[in-house]
Amino acid sequence: MGDRPKRLAMVASKGTLDMAYPPLILATTAASMGWETGIFFTFYGLDLLHKERIKHLQVSPIGNPAMPPPLPAIPALKVPNLLGVLPGMTAMATMMMQGWMAKAKMPTVQEMLDLCVDADVKLFACATTMGVMGIKQADLIPAAQCAGATTFLDFAGDASVSLFI
Amino acid sequence: MNTAVKIAQTLDCKGLLCPVPIIKLAKAVKAIQVGEVVEMLATDPGSVPDMDAFQRQTGHEIVSRDQQGDVFRFLVRKTK
Numbered sequence: 001m002g003d004r005p006k007r008l009a010m011v012a013s014k015g016t017l018d019m020a021y022p023p024l025i026l027a028t029t030a031a032s033m034g035w036e037t038g039i040f041f042t043f044y045g046l047d048l049l050h051k052e053r054i055k056h057l058q059v060s061p062i063g064n065p066a067m068p069p070p071l072p073a074i075p076a077l078k079v080p081n082l083l084g085v086l087p088g089m090t091a092m093a094t095m096m097m098q099g100w101m102a103k104a105k106m107p108t109v110q111e112m113l114d115l116c117v118d119a120d121v122k123l124f125a126c127a128t129t130m131g132v133m134g135i136k137q138a139d140l141i142p143a144a145q146c147a148g149a150t151t152f153l154d155f156a157g158d159a160s161v162s163l164f165i
Numbered sequence: 166m167n168t169a170v171k172i173a174q175t176l177d178c179k180g181l182l183c184p185v186p187i188i189k190l191a192k193a194v195k196a197i198q199v200g201e202v203v204e205m206l207a208t209d210p211g212s213v214p215d216m217d218a219f220q221r222q223t224g225h226e227i228v229s230r231d232q233q234g235d236v237f238r239f240l241v242r243k244t245k
Contacts (some may be wrong), residue, residue: 006222025183025184026184028184028188029183029184029187029188031191032184032187032188032190032191032192033187033191033219033222033223034191034222034223035222104182105180105181105182105185106182106185107185115188119188
């Protein structure tokens with residue numbers, strides 16, 4: 001290790017339940033190893049910092065052929081992708097994924113975010129997304145710091161690892 | 166296995182997946198004194214390479230590792 005700790009800089013651009021996990025898993029791991037860690041939450045990724053929206057993250061079966069059948073023992077029951085448009089299918093897929101996570105004793109997305117806050121992970125809230133979507137600082141968790149791309153690049157410029165998720 | 170090592174804390178991470186064991190380990194290491202040892206029990210096969218990586222990245226030393234059945238056991242000494 002050098003004099004300065006390593007640094008992880010990530011962009012979190014997705015607001016679905018499945019895509020919420022990877023940046024938060026990497027951030028908590030990096031922070032646990034003593035790395036300086038920052039995430040720039042942009043577009044739908046900003047939902048992860050939103051006090052209300054984080055409670056309602058979903059995963060859609062539409063256009064997601066990787067989604068397994070609801071009963072793994074009966075692969076023939078795999079839902080044809082087209083049926084993903086039916087009412088309730090997104091809710092069902094979301095419940096299914098939440099079930100897997102709970103069964104594997106994985107923290108919820110909210111708990112993962114709380115771990116990031118505890119670990120002093122820098123949480124940049126994309127200023128442009130806030131402007132475009134009409135999101136106010138008060139809508140976001142207190143640890144969220146409104147910032148533009150310039151601030152993120154200033155942080156990421158010295159990063160050992162940079163990822164766009 | 167080094168039986169002379171005195172264990173300051175045991176972390177039961179059996180059944181837990183990445184990143185939870187490493188987060189718990191980092192918190193435990195933070196809480197003990199330099200030279201003290203944390204015992205970590207895990208069942209995730211990913212924890213085997215991950216513990217080596219943790220040692221490389223943090224400098225804390227894995228002084229013992231063994232496996233009994235599905236359970237991996239690591240002893241980690243805080244070095245700084």
